[in-house]
Amino acid sequence: MKGRDGRADGAREPTVPASNAGRRPTMEDVAARVGVSRALVSVVFRGAPGASARTRERVLAAAEEIGYRPDLAARTLASSRSRVLGVMLTLHNTFHADLVEAMYAEAEEVGYDLVLSAHAPTRHSEKAVGALLGHRCDALVLLGPETGAHFLADLVERVPVVSVGRRFPGTRVDTVTTAEGPAVRQALNHLRDLGHRDIAHLDGGGGAGSDERRRSYRDWMRRVGLADHVRVLPGDHTEASGAEAAHRLLAGGRVPTALFAGNDRSAIGFLDAITRAGVRVPEDISLVGYDDIPLAGLAHIQLTTVRQDSAGLAREAVRLAIERLEKPSPAPRSSVLEPELVVRGTTAAPRAGGND
């Protein structure tokens, strides 16, 4: 009575009668149990009008009892709309984790489900997107996509696409981004207010938003008369690149009094490496990140950073996707959210004798 499921010990599993074991309950089963038609059950589960409150209750209760869940595959096949949003993300990016969590809440509110597909070094975006397409998602939300504009331009002909964090001018891709210009300016103004002039930028390479951040940095430096202090250190959006930049900076001799990093991951890599090399932050060098990932707020990291409104980005991404589904508009839309500088412990007045 241990290997196979004993009929006798039914006390523990009211939801799965042994007789049904193996077969997934269908709408038919629910209908039979309540004594109504299958069509009515369908109405109830779609939330469509045409069933009394009492019927709804009874149907839902019966479904619960026998452990029925609507079969997405069947529903999708029949309705041509799956009510599923496909999300492509980078698993190692905890900012994406924040975004997705918020999107779950947002999507649920409008009756949508999310399916996640990861982009990774061993799994190209094309493959991740392909999987989403196979699942017949109604629309795609791509987080910081690093695909070519060409690929996206083709993709968006087949399914609504919204890109978070990266713009694709010239395509019909909807985008939701943080206002990069203001974000960068807030960070740099903060440093200048503290007295910094020798401010370097740790580049984000091919990462989402990098181009805009780099450009905004250069513009700002020129505008405030610090053109000769412009220094862009090569990097990308990983911790390793931050640590490497610290090394190179130390080896090169000329250390700026402040560094504006392309994102929090690289900032944290930099912070760690430079600290262990004996350079104090913020006493010897100030550091500003970008994103405000969970790690940044840790009691003793306390990274000053530009916070992206992840909840807002998530909300807008879902909203844009759904809206385009409901009433397709020809022109691409974009939603831009305001950033917020979060001043914590990695920024302070420049050290005496900085390279001014």
Added chain:
Amino acid sequence: MKGRDGRADGAREPTVPASNAGRRPTMEDVAARVGVSRALVSVVFRGAPGASARTRERVLAAAEEIGYRPDLAARTLASSRSRVLGVMLTLHNTFHADLVEAMYAEAEEVGYDLVLSAHAPTRHSEKAVGALLGHRCDALVLLGPETGAHFLADLVERVPVVSVGRRFPGTRVDTVTTAEGPAVRQALNHLRDLGHRDIAHLDGGGGAGSDERRRSYRDWMRRVGLADHVRVLPGDHTEASGAEAAHRLLAGGRVPTALFAGNDRSAIGFLDAITRAGVRVPEDISLVGYDDIPLAGLAHIQLTTVRQDSAGLAREAVRLAIERLEKPSPAPRSSVLEPELVVRGTTAAPRAGGND
């Protein structure tokens, strides 16, 4: 000619003839293009025998041209098997990210696809699992599930379930874990070999593997005659709990010469907090983590840790799931993988005058 899709500018989109815009290509379309039957196309896409190599090529080529992908919903509905594995993970856990990446590769090899569903503070495991069920996954792989054994016992009656990192004795859930006992002993032996006696353990709370690690720590301490040094600091598997533990330790006055943390996240939180408080690692205190997450190997974190074989865990998880699908065996199986101590920079001989 900019809003709606101009028929004329077809040069850029050979894959999506304007005439078909909006409609997703079907098997029928592919068949018609090649001049074969729909059934043959099906054979080709299932990799079933019955089509010549040349036909396969032509079919695949035609599919590529018109941008055809098999519709998972339809396939699932028709075949009762979806060839999709559902994976529940915690998005903020980068160890899970490693696991999932490896699982993608593993699953692809055996012709399976993965669908991801996240467990998060605002999204209970039950909901995450429910979504997976709705997608009709053939089997479920749960990463470090924190669900009740009761829930899982019910779940496994409906679908094959494999749990990674946590055992569920008494249920039919298959499990794949790291050999916790040996792992803990390797870490502690290393510390003892360095000369440590005052070794504390930062607990993992409700996290996967915590019970075994705590127990193994206690056992080992007793066995080597350090019973009176046993100290378990409360915590969980987050960075914040590590930082908090550092605070309490400092406030408490009696700082051990070494700390064995429940996982890397808490170890890194601890490392950061204690370092900034002026305590040097490893000169003043040695630190060992658990998992070997990507951050641990960062040039300047260099956390000594017990490496879990993420690729191996992933491989076994997929293998167990698939095997149970092919030939259901009544008894639950479990696969235990060997850990590997990775000695990096956070461990050294104890400071002079440690609380011996």
Added chain:
DNA sequence: GTGAAAGCGCTAACAG
């Protein structure tokens, strides 16, 4: 509120 009927895109089994 009900029941019947058609069909979503595919698989599976079979006779040719």
Added chain:
DNA sequence: CTGTTAGCGCTTTCAC
């Protein structure tokens, strides 16, 4: 290798 025939579980439409 081809073509046919049934469904898979649901939505949708329509008359009742």
